[in-house]
Amino acid sequence: MRRVAAALALALLLAGGVAEARPWSWLGVRIRDLSEQEMDELATKHGIREGFGVVIVDVMEGTPAARAGLKSGDIVVAFDDRPVTETRALQRMIATGPVERDARLTVLRAEGRRALPVRLVQMPRAVAGERVAAEYGFLLREPDGPQPELGGGRPGGAGAPVVSLVMKDSAAARAGLEVGDVILQVEETAVVTRDAAREALADLAPEKSLRLTVRRDDRRLALEIAPAR
Numbered sequence: 001m002r003r004v005a006a007a008l009a010l011a012l013l014l015a016g017g018v019a020e021a022r023p024w025s026w027l028g029v030r031i032r033d034l035s036e037q038e039m040d041e042l043a044t045k046h047g048i049r050e051g052f053g054v055v056i057v058d059v060m061e062g063t064p065a066a067r068a069g070l071k072s073g074d075i076v077v078a079f080d081d082r083p084v085t086e087t088r089a090l091q092r093m094i095a096t097g098p099v100e101r102d103a104r105l106t107v108l109r110a111e112g113r114r115a116l117p118v119r120l121v122q123m124p125r126a127v128a129g130e131r132v133a134a135e136y137g138f139l140l141r142e143p144d145g146p147q148p149e150l151g152g153g154r155p156g157g158a159g160a161p162v163v164s165l166v167m168k169d170s171a172a173a174r175a176g177l178e179v180g181d182v183i184l185q186v187e188e189t190a191v192v193t194r195d196a197a198r199e200a201l202a203d204l205a206p207e208k209s210l211r212l213t214v215r216r217d218d219r220r221l222a223l224e225i226a227p228a229r
Helices: 002-016 036-046 064-068 087-096 125-136 171-175 194-202
Strands: 029-033 054-059 075-079 102-109 112-119 138-141 162-166 182-186 210-216 219-225
Touching: 029 087, 054 064, 064 112, 075 087, 125 138, 125 194, 138 194, 162 182, 171 219, 182 194
Parallel strands: none
Antiparallel strands: 029 054, 054 075, 075 102, 102 112, 138 162, 182 210, 210 219
């Protein structure tokens, strides 16, 4: 279940832009591609040919998506009248305009097709940091317990972040990053909390290599992750 949740979180982070877009625009949804069965049903019910649309899995509170009235289960088929074919296509469409841009999403619901206006905003720094990590192909989580070798537990259970997911064939995977690695340093910045790691990552450009220092078991490793593709 943790891996499924992490994969959905990655989809959320990637629903806000591409590596070359700075600053990133943000919608605030979790999305996934349609299954073949769902494509067939859409083609029959709405007359849309197969290969169109992505499903909104979840809408974050207080985001542009929530203010626009998007709902879990909505199927996005167009962004500013441009067809949406899959998740990456929607991600890139969102990123093409500047922050505070007015856009229009066309969605399919049980009652039919609706066009919803939405104003994209700049991605919050905490999300941007996770977004950069996602570009390289990994996600972070809080530690499960105290980390004695790092000075023990911190107030509120905080501690150096742990890698919760490494996407197959990603830049992070090719660099040798593994689930369970504890992040000690991002570039030249030591990080002792997940928030600190997010801050350190937020200003980095995924088109450049990323240097991490991690603890794995009783070893301290220096990894260099190649630029995200």
